[in-house]
Every structure is written in C-alpha cells, then in structure tokens.
Amino acid sequence: MEKIMMDGGQAIIRSLEAEGVEYIFGYSGGSVIPIFDALITTKTKIKFVLVRHEQGAAHMADGYARATGKPAVVLVTSGPGATNIITGVMTAHMDSVPMICLTGQSVSWMIGKDAFQEADIFDISMPVVKHSYLLKSSDDIPRTIREAFHIATTGRPGPVLIDIPKDMSAGPMSVDLFAEMDIPGYKTHENDEVNPQHIQDIAEALSKSHKPLILAGHGVLISGAQDALLELAQKLKAPVTTTLLGKGAIPETHELSLGWLGMHGSAYANKAVCECDLLLNFGSRFDDRILGDPAQFCKQAKIIHVDIDPSEIGKMIDPDIHCIGDALKVIEALMPHVAELNTSAWLKKLDGWKQQYPFKFKRQGNLKMQHVIDEFYKLSDGKAIVVTDVGQHQMWAGQFYKTDHPNSFLTSGGAGTMGFGLPAAIGAQFGKPDELVVCFCGDGGFQMTLFELATAALYKLPIKIVVLNNHYLGMVRQWQELFYDDRTSGVDLEGNPDFVKLAEAYGIKGFNLRRPGDAKRIIKAALEYNDGPCLINCEVEKTDNVFPMIPAGKPIEAMIIEAPKAGSKKLEKPTGST
C-alpha cells in the first residue's frame, strides 16, 4: 500500500475515522497534546467531548457502547489520567462492553525511568482489558488501531487499551493507513460453524422437556438475537427469564417473560429455576448473583449452556450439554430442529406464581423509590433508555421499569460500580440523541461522579437525572439491618448537599419531590422539561429494603420473598461473595 506523510497524532485520528468513530470522550494532558492537536489539524468530523474526570470518560464510552452497540474512544493523558480510567475499564470488562482506550505515555526513551506523569498503564490495566498494546513504533499506529477495534467488538466484546508514547504521536512519519492486522492467536468463535451434534443434543433434550426454562444473558443482546429468541420461545412455548444485563432480550411485558432472576429478581423466575426440568442458557456466564449456592443450583434440571466464550463453559456450572457460538447463530441452527412442547401445565403454574408473588410496594406513608420508578415507567410508556447507578435503586429500577426493547436498560452488573450512572447516561444520550434517557441514581453513587453535570449541562443533553435520596448507602444498610443486628456502620450520608441547588449551580433545572401525592405531577413536569438536563431530587423512605432477596451464597430455595415480620427469627450472615 502507498505510504503518506503525516504526524503520528494525525495517523491516529485518520485510523479512528476509518473505524467509523463518532465520539471521543477524554481529558487532555501533556503526553496527548499531539493527538489533541491532530483533532484540529485533521479537521476531523469525530466529535470530542471534554469530561470533568477521566473516570467519567470511560463510563461515557461504556454507556454509548451499551446503548448503540458501537465502540467509542476514551482519550486521556499519561500517569494519573490513565489510572483514573481503570474503574471504568474494569466496569466495561466485567460486562463485556467494547471500548477503545488511548492513553498518552511519556516519551519512549524515558519509560521506566520515573518520568513526570509516567505510569505503567500497560501492566496496571492488564487484568481488566481484553487486550492491550504499548506502541513501539509510530509505523504500527494504523495496524494497532485496526486490531484494537476488531478485538474490542468481535467475539465476546471488551475494552482494548493502547498506550502511546508521546514521541510516537508527535513526530512526522510515513504511514500506510491500510496496514493488515496481524493477530494469528485471536479467536472470536463468532463465525465458527455451530456444532451440529450439539444442536441435535439440545433439540433432543428439549423434546423430552415439559418444564423448560430459557435463560437469556447479555450475550443475546450483544449478538442481536432478541427477535430470534422470542421466535424460539414462542415455537417451543417455553418461558424466558433474563439476567439483569439481559433485560430486554425478551419484552418483559410478554406473557412468556418471567422478568429477571437472581438475588433481587422476581420470585417467580427464581422459583422456576428451582422447578424446571431443563435450563437453556444463552449467553449468561452463570454469575454468582443468579446462582446463590452454585452446588445447589438447578440440581433437578438438565442444564444447557450456549456461550461464545469457551472459558465460560464449566467455570461456575458444569452443563449437561454445551455449545460454543454466537447466540443468534445457535438459535437459528436450533430452530428447525424443535417443535412445540407440552408446557401448558408448566405455564399455568408459572402464571399462578406471577399472580401470587408480584413485585409490590406501599404507596402510603413516605415516598418510596419504587413509587418514583413506577411513575416514570408509566409516564414514559416504558420507552426510556434507563441507566442506573448501583445499589437498592438499581434493583428496584430493574423490578419496576419493565424493559421491552434491547439495549435500553444499562447498568453496571458484574462490577457494581457506584458512580457509573450519570456518566453512562451522558454517553447513552450522545449515542441516542432522540431518545428519552432516564438516569436513576442513589445519593451515594450520584456524588461519586456528579462533576459530569457540567458535561450534561454544556451539551444540553435532555437527561432526566433522578436522585433517589434516602441519605443512606441503602444496600449495605439493608444487609446490616438484616444480618448484623441493625448495627449501621459507615452508611449514613449525613452532609449531603442540597441537590437542587447544586444542579442550579451548574445551570441545570432542579425539582424536589417529597410527597407521594406529588409524584405524578412533578415527574410529568420533569419529562416535559425540554431545555437540557434536569435533576429530580426525590426524598424517599430512609430505611426501606429490597425484596425478594436470596442471601449471598444461599441456595435459591432460601429466597426471602417478603420483608420478615418484626420479631421473626434472626437471619444468618450470608456466606457468598458480597
């Protein structure tokens, strides 16, 4: 290929353009000045968003990718700039979200000599990336960026980091923008032929099942298999439950949907896991939040695991049958081999549980988080892209904001990163400018990244920022109440600011919501507000608890469906992870 002269920074921007990048979220600094300069000199159409903290940039790229399915770019400087993105990179890695991180680095001859703002980000980031590079030559820029996008977006997606010494981005170079990739060890498995024997085995197991249960994970959404999944479920007459990250893999209002399962998922989905005779998992990694006690999980059923990542097979659960491949390809391969199952008695039983154990809350008394979320659900016709932070509100958002569309419930599942919500919502709104984005945060997580209010205000993003304010770190307080004799420790958020005044200081419209009777009126006003972001501070019940709850490490059968009555037997401390 013909080589052209440009400087390294320009080669980076041109390579990003070739990948169809729409947004770069970042923060400038000494070692990336040549790349920032190239944003000007190349007259690129890529839009740059200046955040207020590098962690915000990573979560924005994450939210953008979850909402659109396309990767965005994070561009930060060396040293602290690079280390500040680690939480965001880890969050994306845990939830298989594609992301390209470009970090500046000291000039190459100073690396390893404790240069100013030097951090060994290549090694620091290693456990939380899908792959990473330390550029050794500016000639490698186009090939490396092409490989990075390929790796980030194919197979099981994930973040890829490229560490760029300043002399690589600064100097003039002769560059082949169409350099070929060279990654012979990379296996995506997404184009693999689906093993016909495995399909036969799955079809045969299904044909013998009267109480099947399909479990849909994030892999279904990543693969874009939601329509095929619904078709399969309808053909089989099989109910579907999803993981929290799989919300939207089947419309949650569909009669075959059991909602999401796990620690705070629906009682009926969890009961179905305990009684099904076959569990067909597409693209869920059997996370500990859904297993309870792995040794007791779904003992009575045949377990089938379909995943694009071979290392997930047998990691938590040894399946009876497994199949490696892309969810859509496997479903399509399976479809011709299956027929309607005799599930009427099973579906009737599940319907009974749905009637018996609905998600519920009391509208009387102090304002509840559930009430606010439920009102948002109704007033937005369930059409919002919901972004959550982490904690009690996240679980209630999952319970009361039903998800009927793919890629519209964005939440930090694996990592459980507080502070994810606001910046991820900003990223989602950049990616989906014409859609309603509602961000549910607790007062704890919101304060971890609230500085990005400036970014939301600057770009007049019409996000509804809902701060569900109980002045507590509610989820930990709930554990302390239930398992530690109500000894609250390190959870009282005394000293919260006035969030409405804070919003106003950023030029953002603020609403206060205190009384249940005002919920409808104020939420309607917030939804109708159309001059940039608005913040709704909801003063809610301080000591409410999320149910159902499966104590960590306990079998699903130990699920606590409703709040234990006062004076009831003390609960044992959970043995599972966090």
Add this chain to the structure above:
Amino acid sequence: MTNNKTIHTLSVYVTNKPGVLARIAQTFSRRGYNIESLVVSSAIDGNFSRMTIGVSGAEDGLGQIIKQVGKLVDVLHCTDHTFDDAVVKEMGLIKIAVAAEDRGEALQIAEHFGCKTVDLTDESIILQVVGDPAKIDALMEMIHKFKIIEIVRTGKVLMSRGVEIT
C-alpha cells in the same frame, strides 16, 4: 477444591510480543496457581515462541484456566501434556564442594546418572545432568551426601512423540 500437588506440564504457543508472559502469569496467579518451572524459546518462525510451563495448584480449576490462557489474544494454543506419553527433558547443573581426594565417589555417582563434569577445581566440581525430571530428582537425592553449593535447573521442556505437533 482439592489441593493436589501434581505438577501439570503445559505447552503454550504464543506470538512473540511484549506482555504475553505477564498475561499468562497473571491468569495463573489470580486463581492461586503457582508456576513451578518455565521455559521460553523462539519457535522455528521467529514471530512465535514456545513456552513449557510447569504449574501446580487445585486440580479441578486447571482445565478452566487453560481455557482462559487459550483465549488470550497472543496465545495460539495452550495444551496440557501432563498425562501424555511425550518426551520430557530437563537439564540441571550441580556445584558440589569436594576436595580432590574425595572426588572418586562423586564422580562414580555422576557417571551412573550420565552426568558430564563441566567444571573442575581443587575444591569443587560442577556436574551437568540431562534427562527426565525424575532422573534429576534421583540424582539430587544421591548427591546430597556431599556439600552442595548450588543447584540450577532449567525446568522441563516437552515435545509430543511421532509426527504430531506439540
């Protein structure tokens, strides 16, 4: 988790790029596995390297970790050869303090194990032994009656028998 002390021998074929060893080492250490021996050398095609890794730790998680190593972008394949009938060799150097007049027995043991004497002074000798790791272990056992100054072992290397690629 069972804690079995079997040392598994893995052969890993990788692209010769910076960081590949660190990634593999991290995959093992994160799950509490210990790398007992490690040999890395360039393959016929200099763009690739061959690693032979001896690893110990819980038996029941190892298969999963091998898959995790296998999915690293720089790894072409990772295979457990522990229970294969493969050619496994290792080299050891043993430096013993032995005065000239006591050399006789040391050299007799050395000869039995097919060692070469690669260094000889008035106070010491260095023996070189090549063979399967069990043979080297047996030699170590025998030679302990002398004052051992130091031992260096290369760690085992492995190759599949016949025309099969390792």
